[in-house]
Amino acid sequence: MSRFLYLNELESKSIYIIREAYWQYKNNLAILWSMGKDSTTLLHLVRKAFLGNVPIPAIHIDTGFKFKEIYEFRDKYEKKWSLRLIVAKNDDAIKDKMSIEKGRFDCCNVLKTATLSQVITRHGFKALLVGIRRDEHSIRAKERYFSLRNKEFKWDYQNQPLEVWSEYYKTKQNRDTHLRVHPLLHWREIDIWRYIKRERLPIVNLYLSRNGRRYRSIGCQCCCEPIESTANSIDKIIKEIQHTDISERSGRSQDKEKEYMMQKLRSLGYM
Amino acid sequence: MNNYLKVAIVGAVDSGKSTLIGRLLYESGSLHHGAANDVENSCRLLGRDFEFAYLLDSFEEERRDQLTIDTTQVCCKSKNGKEFIFIDVPGHRELIKNMLCGASYADIAVLVMDILKPIEEQTKLHVLILKLLGIKNIILVLNKIDKVNFKESAFVESKKSIDKFFQSIGLEPGYCLAVSAKEGCNLMDKSKETPWYQGISLFKALEKYSGKLPDTHFCFSTQDIYNIDGQKIAVGPIISGRIKKGDTVKVLPSNRKSKIKTIRSFDKNKSKAAVPESVGLILDNMESISRGCIISNSSIPKLATEIKVKIFCLVSLNIGQKVKIKCLNQDVLGQINKINRIWELEARPSSPEMMLENDAYFAEALITTDKPLITEQFKGSNSLGRFILENDKEICAVGIIS
Numbered sequence: 001m002s003r004f005l006y007l008n009e010l011e012s013k014s015i016y017i018i019r020e021a022y023w024q025y026k027n028n029l030a031i032l033w034s035m036g037k038d039s040t041t042l043l044h045l046v047r048k049a050f051l052g053n054v055p056i057p058a059i060h061i062d063t064g065f066k067f068k069e070i071y072e073f074r075d076k077y078e079k080k081w082s083l084r085l086i087v088a089k090n091d092d093a094i095k096d097k098m099s100i101e102k103g104r105f106d107c108c109n110v111l112k113t114a115t116l117s118q119v120i121t122r123h124g125f126k127a128l129l130v131g132i133r134r135d136e137h138s139i140r141a142k143e144r145y146f147s148l149r150n151k152e153f154k155w156d157y158q159n160q161p162l163e164v165w166s167e168y169y170k171t172k173q174n175r176d177t178h179l180r181v182h183p184l185l186h187w188r189e190i191d192i193w194r195y196i197k198r199e200r201l202p203i204v205n206l207y208l209s210r211n212g213r214r215y216r217s218i219g220c221q222c223c224c225e226p227i228e229s230t231a232n233s234i235d236k237i238i239k240e241i242q243h244t245d246i247s248e249r250s251g252r253s254q255d256k257e258k259e260y261m262m263q264k265l266r267s268l269g270y271m
Numbered sequence: 272m273n274n275y276l277k278v279a280i281v282g283a284v285d286s287g288k289s290t291l292i293g294r295l296l297y298e299s300g301s302l303h304h305g306a307a308n309d310v311e312n313s314c315r316l317l318g319r320d321f322e323f324a325y326l327l328d329s330f331e332e333e334r335r336d337q338l339t340i341d342t343t344q345v346c347c348k349s350k351n352g353k354e355f356i357f358i359d360v361p362g363h364r365e366l367i368k369n370m371l372c373g374a375s376y377a378d379i380a381v382l383v384m385d386i387l388k389p390i391e392e393q394t395k396l397h398v399l400i401l402k403l404l405g406i407k408n409i410i411l412v413l414n415k416i417d418k419v420n421f422k423e424s425a426f427v428e429s430k431k432s433i434d435k436f437f438q439s440i441g442l443e444p445g446y447c448l449a450v451s452a453k454e455g456c457n458l459m460d461k462s463k464e465t466p467w468y469q470g471i472s473l474f475k476a477l478e479k480y481s482g483k484l485p486d487t488h489f490c491f492s493t494q495d496i497y498n499i500d501g502q503k504i505a506v507g508p509i510i511s512g513r514i515k516k517g518d519t520v521k522v523l524p525s526n527r528k529s530k531i532k533t534i535r536s537f538d539k540n541k542s543k544a545a546v547p548e549s550v551g552l553i554l555d556n557m558e559s560i561s562r563g564c565i566i567s568n569s570s571i572p573k574l575a576t577e578i579k580v581k582i583f584c585l586v587s588l589n590i591g592q593k594v595k596i597k598c599l600n601q602d603v604l605g606q607i608n609k610i611n612r613i614w615e616l617e618a619r620p621s622s623p624e625m626m627l628e629n630d631a632y633f634a635e636a637l638i639t640t641d642k643p644l645i646t647e648q649f650k651g652s653n654s655l656g657r658f659i660l661e662n663d664k665e666i667c668a669v670g671i672i673s
Contacts, residue, residue, distance in 0.1 A: 006275070008547055015549040016508050019494045023562065051499060051506070051551050052538035134344055138306065138329030141343040144372075157330065160341060162368045162585070162666045164375040167599055168659045170666070188346055247305030260331045 007195050011045065013166055014183040017145055018049040021127055021181045022056070024171040028126035029181075030086070032116075032271060033058040035070045036218050037203055038131035040077075041192050042184055044201055046129065047081065057084040059119055059128070061271075063111040064094050065220035073204045088119035100222050104253055105261065113269045117153055120178055127179040130271050135188045136217075136248055139262045145169050145185055151176040153269030180271075189248050190241045197234045208232050217249050225251035275346070275354035276482055279377035281370065281401065283393035284362035286383040287414045289339050291452035292347075292357045293323025298459045299474070301347045302326070323452070327359045340366065342373030349474050350459070362393055367400075367631050368585055371669065374400060378482045379408040381473070382444070383452075386413045386429045390436055396615075399633060402442060403583050403671060405651035410476050411444040416465065417451040423467040446476040483652040485546050486511040488569030489520070490655065492599040493562055497551065504535055504551040505560050507600065510654050512568070513545035514552075522554070523565040523645045524574055529554040563601035565645045565655070572655055574643040577608075582634050582660065582670035594667065596640060598658040603644055605660075609637040635673070646672045 021029055031046055031054075033039045046054055060074060078085045090098075093110045100107045120128070134141040144160050146169040161170035173179050184192075196203060206215040206226075213226040214237075227250065231237040262270075280288045296302045310325040313334055325334050326345075333340050339361040347355045360373040374380065380401050384394055401409060411433060419425035426449045437444055448457055449468050456462040458473050470476075489512035493505045514520070518531045534541045535551035544550045552566060565572055588594070588607055596605045612635040649656030649671035660668040 012508055012547045012549040016494065019506060019549075023495050048537045049506075049549070051497065051504065051535050053499070135346060138309070138326065138343070141327075141345065142329060142341050158332070158340060160369070160372075162372050164372065164659060164666065164669050165654070165657065166376075167654060168597060168666065170664070172664050186344075245300070245303055247303035250303075250305050263329070263331060 004194055004198055007191065007198060010187055010191055011048070011195070013186060014042075014045045015049040016166065017169070017181060017183040018046055018129065020169060020171055021129065021146075021179075021183075022049070025127040025179075027056075028124060029129070030057045030059050030123070030125050030127075031129040032131070033060055033074075033085075034131075034218075035060070035073045035077075035204055036131075037192055037196060037207060038133060038184060038187075040201060040203065041187075041195060042129060042131035043081070043083075044199060045183060054081060054083055056129075057086050057123075059086045059088055059116075061112050061115050061119075062087050062089045063115075063220050064089065065099070065111075065222050067204075067206060067218070067221050069204050069206050070218070073202070077202065086119060086123070088115050090115040090118065100253075104223065105265065108265055108270060109268060112271065113153065113265070116271070117269065125178060126173070127181055129181050129183060131184045132182050132271065133184050133187050133189070133192075137262055139266055143182055143185060145182050146171055147180045147182065148173055149178050149180060149269055155267050155269065157263075157267065190238060193234060193238045193241065197238065203234075207237065209236075215251065217252055219252055223253040225253075227251055275356050276477070276480060277356045277358060277376055277378045278477065279358040279360060279374045279380045279401075279406070280383060281360055281374060281380050281397040282362060282383035283385070283388075283391040283397075284338070286362065286385045286394070287452045288362065288383050289324035289327040289359050290322070291381075291383055291412065291414065291450070291458075292345060292359050293326040294452045294455055295347055295357065295458060295473070296326055296345060297323060298455055299347050299349060301345075338363065340369070342369045344373075344376075349478060351478065353478050355477060364393055364396070364631065367396070370397065371400060371583070371585075374406070375404055375669070377404075377406055379410070379477075379480050380406050381410045381412055381477075383412045383414050384429070384433065386415050386425055386449075387418055390432055395436065396631065398437070398442065399440065400583060402440060403581060403633065403669075405649065405657075405671070407442065407651070408480055409442065409444045410473070411447040412450045412452075412473065413448065414450050414452055416449045416456060417454045421449075421451075421456070421464040423465075426468070445479070446470060448473055448476065486571075486650075486653055488512050488571055489514050489518075489567055490569065490572065491550075491552060491566040492654070493560060493564040493566065494600050495562055496557075496560065502553065503557040503560075504553055505557070505564070505566070506549070506551045508549045509544060509546045510599070511546050513543060514568070515543045516541075518568065520554070520566050520568050522560060523567065523572055524643050525559055525564075526574075527556065527559075529556045563599070565599070571647050572645050573647065574645055575640075576643050577637060577639050578644060578646060579673045580636055580638055580658075580670045581673055582636060582668040584632055584634060584668040586662070586667045588634075588660075588662075588667060592662075594638075595661040596638065596644060596658055597661060598644060598646060599654050601644060603640045603642045605638045605640040605644075607636055608639045611635040611637070648672055
């Protein structure tokens with residue numbers, strides 16, 4: 001057990017950030033929950049931060065292209081954890097049959113980013129907890145814990161605010177903007193899995209190997225490829241990650257579509 | 272497993288900081304295929320050879336213009352299984368805010384210098400910032416030894432001048448290494464290219480250090496008060512030390528003694544807790560406990576309305592200027608009352624009427640506050656010994672309590 005004492009420090013830092021965001025934004029704060037391993041870990045940290053309750057709503061950005069296992073998982077834990085769930089869909093775009101056939105960049109942008117923008121406006125959210133991590137992608141590695149998005153949703157990555165030590169963040173923003181709060185920024189993939197094991201968190205079974213393949217990162221069904229793997233338990237996943245030199249999001253199409261795709265998506269407000 | 276060591280890689284523009292980290296990732300086998308492919312594609316598009324720096328410099332603008340704009344962090348494992356977080360920072364003076372952001376997380380620092388150049392102003396500024404932040408463990412890397420044909424004389428000469436600078440500010444680098452980040456020389460193991468070199472490799476040097484140890488006295492910072500089923504609970508992080516149910520503690524600023532009735536963590540009660548846990552505390556008397564209150568069992572945290580500080584300013588600040596002081600979760604108004612000394616790279620004439628119209632300088636000042644502030648003397652990493660000043664919602668200075 002003592003091997004994983006360092007997880008306490010990661011956890012405590014995340015809880016500190018969640019509580020700072022709540023102190024500032026109270027009812028204007030929400031958490032983005034995709035039911036993936038990271039945002040489920042983040043949701044667990046929120047439950048810990050508020051001593052068992054979840055006082056903020058959980059938003060699911062539903063593109064309509066998710067796996068059925070994801071929806072089952074969502075419905076089960078919405079009840080079990082007494083969540084206030086907001087399912088956000090871009091109905092107009094779905095009616096227009098937006099899909100990857102119209103281009104991955106546009107598809108992500110319209111079904112995820114625009115949907116997010118709609119739900120923020122509708123509910124008046126000022127800050128969102130988002131479960132991104134530095135080690136997922138070199139663009140995400142450049143993020144701050146409290147990251148501002150302007151009215152047009154843009155990320156001004158050339159002029160990010162100063163954050164110092166573990167205590168001080170720019171938690172306030174002006175009108176017409178919102179903050180992305182990233183409490184998991186300092187966690188690595190392996191830390192997430194060790195924590196899931198330690199805290200006995202539930203995960204979508206797509207992460208576990210079936211017929212020699214498993215999903216290492218889960219998004220929309222059309223843009224996600226499983227990896228070859230025999231890891232059918234959390235212990236085996238931890239062991240696998242320790243020895244792999246394949247990157248976590250290797251199965252995610254939107255990262256590979258073209259040069260700087262992630263930077264362009266993120267600068268327009270993608271998660 | 273211990274927590275990983277956080278290492279800031281600092282130094283002037285073009286000294287090779289990002290290249291060094293990229294090369295360390297590669298040499299230690301910490302590189303993912305996807306990341307290397309991304310860099311290869313990008314280099315092909317720009318018509319350049321493989322650039323290790325692009326593993327860190329991920330923005331289009333950074334790669335195109337070959338500079339680091341913002342700080343980033345990556346993980347790396349040594350052969351012996353020890354883990355490091357490398358923090359890359361920009362070297363440009365205009366980007367000093369981003370350097371400060373990255374460096375503030377570090378346990379130790381690696382200072383990278385171009386062996387071909389005399390000590391640059393930015394190098395000195397970075398070292399002075401490390402000193403203020405309490406980062407005393409510094410590994411000196413004299414980089415680009417390949418550019419001088421791996422000659423000992425260049426190394427000796429460069430080392431002499433940097434030693435002199437370190438002496439003048441009262442610091443001593445832990446190691447001084449001859450390195451070529453580009454060629455991977457003396458990074459993992461000693462290189463055959465430098466047979467004269469008596470020192471150790473960078474990874475060997477890094478493995479000698481461990482993280483900073485927190486203090487032992489109990490100290491808890493109140494972030495918020497949650498009301499759960501009619502019960503008020505003070506929530507926040509344990510900054511140092513440990514606590515048991517039933518312990519007597521002191522609440523600051525009221526100075527009232529109280530007993531720990533309950534320690535809450537998640538949905539259950541605990542009998543004890545320790546740094547770095549974030550917990551909920553219920554005391555015998557929850558009256559007048561609010562955000563910013565410090566709960567402690569020690570006489571080290573003190574109340575003061577006048578504090579003597581050393582600050583690093585990002586904008587010009589005047590005597591008499593009103594500022595907001597934030598120390599942990601305390602938030603008070605204050606005023607810069609007196610400035611005893613200003614220095615940038617060299618000392619400035621003493622007792623100026625007003626700080627100069629310039630950014631990025633250091634000052635020794637006296638700050639008065641409108642409400643008592645709970646602080647401790649800064650000893651290297653204690654949170655109550657350091658603070659920020661805010662002006663118009665922006666951080667305008669970081670400081671330590673002298």
